[in-house]
Amino acid sequence: MRVEYAKRRDYIVGRLRKIPGVACGEPQGAFYVFPRVSALYGKKHQGKPITGSVVMAETLLERAHIAVVPGSGFGADDYIRFSYATSMEKIEKGIDRLDQFVKELA
Numbered sequence: 001m002r003v004e005y006a007k008r009r010d011y012i013v014g015r016l017r018k019i020p021g022v023a024c025g026e027p028q029g030a031f032y033v034f035p036r037v038s039a040l041y042g043k044k045h046q047g048k049p050i051t052g053s054v055v056m057a058e059t060l061l062e063r064a065h066i067a068v069v070p071g072s073g074f075g076a077d078d079y080i081r082f083s084y085a086t087s088m089e090k091i092e093k094g095i096d097r098l099d100q101f102v103k104e105l106a
Contacts, residue, residue, distance in 0.1 A: 005031060008084040008091055015095040016082075019102050031085035034071065038078035043105040050105070053077045064101040066094050 009027060016024040016035050024035035041050050045063060050056050053070035057080055060066040071079030084091055 005084070008088060009033070011088065012082065012084050012091055012095060015099075019095075019099050021102060021105075022098075031083055033082050033084065034074075034076070034079050035082070036078050037080055040102065040105060045101065045105055053080050056080055060098070060101060064097040066097050066101075 012033055013024050013026050016022050016033065021039040022035050022037055023039070024033055027033055037053070037056060040056070041052060043050055045059055048055075048059055050059060053072045053076075057068050057070040060068055060080075069081040071077055071081065074081070082094070
């Protein structure tokens with residue numbers, strides 16, 4: 001499983017780094033990535049302003065069907081947390097949805 005989680009981690013980090021406005025370091029442990037998304041704050045998704053990690057998480061859930069945890073709960077509002085303790089198929093779909101969501105921001 002360690003090898004499988006490394007593959008998932010490498011995939012999600014690589015994909016996140018390619019999305020404009022998202023910066024992602026490589027996690028050193030656990031099954032989570034913690035990308036910085038604050039460059040997207042101030043933009044709007046279909047008229048709804050993205051003002052912080054809570055609004056980002058709510059909007060991603062409502063409109064892109066992606067569940068993330070707001071970074072504000074960790075004292076880091078510039079970030080959101082994704083788990084990669086799921087199948088590669090679900091990770092691929094989630095990142096595809098995130099990529100599309102970011103492309104729709106104005």
